[in-house]
Amino acid sequence: MNKQKTYAYIALFIGVLSVSASAVMVKLTTTPPPVTAFYRMFFSVLLMMPFFLLARGSGIKEMTNKDWLYISMAGIFLAFHFILWFESLELTSVASSVVLVTLQPLFAFAGTYLLFGERVTRQAVWSAAIAIIGSLIISWGDLQISGWALAGDLLALTACFMVTAYLLFGQEVRKRHSLILHTTLVYGISAATLLLYCLVFSYSLDPGSGENLMWLLLLAIFPNLLGHSLFNWALKWISTNTISVAILFEPAGAIILAYYVLNEQIMLTQAIGSAVIFAGILIFMAGDMK
Structure with missing residues (x-):
């Protein structure tokens, strides 16, 4: 494994740690999900803009x-990923929502094969199948709680498809252009999409209290700039498949944070399902890093 790919894996590890705090931060905000998503992307663009201007839009x-088509599609898919995922957090637990929304290999394997001709190994298919079984265990447990929890699970799975599409479209552009250009444009298009959505459906853009504004800003700094931006940087050297599988480690951090910060209890089905998913991840990573 060459030096650049090693750095990409280190960035991927930092990114996963950063995005693990996302669900808990969203739960701590008081704004509606689409408004929370808008401010997350809007603040991200503001924070990226000085670097973009220094690079003179290089x-x-x-x-x-x-x-432009691919970067626009990436931004739009990212916007709707956040809308659907934040909505799912209103209906189901952090544990279930985060585990399901990060189940990206399901869509990434098919997408990279159809769009870029990347071959999928038998080991990768088996590891994805194991992860899918884990997600079904979690969904079954939530179905026993209520139909709303299951609806939240379905929203999380749809959000999972959206974020995979964002990575797939972004992968093609990122390999030819700088991280600053790619990230600023994707976040800008995503913020514009979310603003339009909020205006069309008459959401108030009032960010609320100062404490709420702080959580919205932290959402931009950690999950976005130290999370998604590092994923975008790593896309130049490692595949969407690898990133989508690595992101499956996110639930571990999110579940632990939700337990201590939000006092959310961890159900047996969530614990078993998460363990099964992590087993699938380890099998995949063992084959990918050879």
């Missing part, structure tokens, strides 16, 4: 029509 003139 590479933006080299953007092709295909690049």
